[in-house]
Amino acid sequence: MKFQSFLIKYGEIGIKGKNRYIFEDALMRQIRFALKDVEGTFNVHKAQGRVYVDCDGEFDYDETVAGLKRVFGIVGICPVIHVEDKGFDELKKVVVNYMDEMYPDKNTTFKVEARRGKKSYPKNSMEINCEIGEAILEAFPEIKVDVHKPAIKLNIEVREEIYIYSEIIPGPGGMPVGTNGKAMLLLSGGIDSPVAGYMISKRGVGLEATYFHAPPYTSERAKQKVIDLAKLVSKYSGPIKLNIVNFTDIQLYIYDKCPHDELTIIMRRYMMKIAEYFAKESGCLGLITGESIGQVASQTMQSLMATNDVCSLPVYRPVIGFDKQEIVDIAEKIDTYETSILPFEDCCTIFVAKHPVTKPNLNIIRRSEENLAEKIDELFEQAIQTVETIVVKP
Numbered sequence: 077m078k079f080q081s082f083l084i085k086y087g088e089i090g091i092k093g094k095n096r097y098i099f100e101d102a103l104m105r106q107i108r109f110a111l112k113d114v115e116g117t118f119n120v121h122k123a124q125g126r127v128y129v130d131c132d133g134e135f136d137y138d139e140t141v142a143g144l145k146r147v148f149g150i151v152g153i154c155p156v157i158h159v160e161d162k163g164f165d166e167l168k169k170v171v172v173n174y175m176d177e178m179y180p181d182k183n184t185t186f187k188v189e190a191r192r193g194k195k196s197y198p199k200n201s202m203e204i205n206c207e208i209g210e211a212i213l214e215a216f217p218e219i220k221v222d223v224h225k226p227a228i229k230l231n232i233e234v235r236e237e238i239y240i241y242s243e244i245i246p247g248p249g250g251m252p253v254g255t256n257g258k259a260m261l262l263l264s265g266g267i268d269s270p271v272a273g274y275m276i277s278k279r280g281v282g283l284e285a286t287y288f289h290a291p292p293y294t295s296e297r298a299k300q301k302v303i304d305l306a307k308l309v310s311k312y313s314g315p316i317k318l319n320i321v322n323f324t325d326i327q328l329y330i331y332d333k334c335p336h337d338e339l340t341i342i343m344r345r346y347m348m349k350i351a352e353y354f355a356k357e358s359g360c361l362g363l364i365t366g367e368s369i370g371q372v373a374s375q376t377m378q379s380l381m382a383t384n385d386v387c388s389l390p391v392y393r394p395v396i397g398f399d400k401q402e403i404v405d406i407a408e409k410i411d412t413y414e415t416s417i418l419p420f421e422d423c424c425t426i427f428v429a430k431h432p433v434t435k436p437n438l439n440i441i442r443r444s445e446e447n448l449a450e451k452i453d454e455l456f457e458q459a460i461q462t463v464e465t466i467v468v469k470p
């Protein structure tokens with residue numbers, strides 16, 4: 077079947093009233109971004125309160141659909157054929173051919189749903205429904221009509237041209253990126269943080285990211301892995317500004333001055349502080365982490381409280397109530413899993429204690445941090461000054 081356009085169905089939440097155009101414009105912008113590198117010429121536009129992607133000439137159908145499936149805000153993608161209005165008998169023939177090609181197995185049920193945008197068309201919607209329905213029944217004796225729960229809902233929209241579609245390919249849902257500000261993702265090379273970024277972005281939030289590495293304890297390959305993960309997430313979220321922070325000196329200093337069982341918590345607190353610094357500097361409205369209650373010692377309720385303590389921005393933790401397998405399932409769906417499990421060292425694991433505290437006491441942690449008073453401000457400043465910032469795109 078040769079389709080000429082896609083009708084984009086989007087969710088209704090949050091798009092009613094005056095703000096509707098903001099939502100639609102953001103959706104169209106994200107669609108253009110998603111199709112930027114797909115073979116074909118696409119015209120993304122609004123008509124009669126709906127968003128269409130018109131495909132001029134040859135285009136790669138599979139890639140187009142794959143691109144659209146990554147655009148948050150889309151709930152359904154309907155491939156449409158356009159036919160010229162050459163009279164009603166001709167339309168019947170086209171529809172019968174369409175049904176034949178689209179549904180080789182006729183042991184199914186259908187319903188015709190016509191809409192008449194062009195009021196001068198000689199038949200009204202009811203007449204189109206009945207007469208096209210009859211033509212289909214005549215052509216295929218096994219097929220049945222079911223007006224309540226049809227397996228196939230055949231849409232016929234009469235405009236200057238006639239649009240025919242019946243298939244709805246599910247989109248990712250959510251809200252178009254750009255409709256809800258932006259947030260700073262703490263992106264490690266693990267499984268959880270890319271998923272966390274995806275989930276928040278799905279609600280219309282643009283992403284920036286911060287990664288902490290510890291050269292020479294962590295390698296260039298570990299860093300490249302994080303860039304690759306950011307690239308994969310940016311297929312959904314749009315371009316991600318990634319801050320790569322050299323954390324080595326801070327880690328070594330903490331290692332030198334603080335009790336080893338508190339290292340992870342204190343390190344995590346400094347990560348949050350630095351990420352928050354960059355977040356505020358670029359107008360992000362929150363931080364995002366891939367933490368999940370109880371997953372590791374640094375993610376008990378007490379540990380989360382201790383890391384949260386240093387932040388003034390809200391910290392979004394979308395996988396907080398998920399089991400590991402549930403996070404893995406999403407990572408597989410969004411295609412970050414295979415990259416996340418590549419075995420490169422992480423800056424946290426290198427300095428990790430054998431027996432980290434699982435129930436840190438905030439007062440004790442703060443007191444231990446007093447040991448850092450002499451040099452930590454300087455090291456903090458140095459980490460910020462030496463940041464490497466890149467913009468990551470798919």
Ligand code: ATP
Nearest residue numbers: 262263264266267268269286287288365366367374
């Ligand atoms: P992930 O799979 O996301 O790495 P994790 O299960 O390994 O998570 P932790 O290492 O405790 O958990 O990290 C918790 C969260 O802290 C991560 O999800 C991430 O948001 C942030 N984080 C940890 N290490 C780093 C890092 N090196 N750079 C940036 N953020 C980090």
Ligand code: MG
Nearest residue numbers: 264265266422
């Ligand atoms: Mg990790």
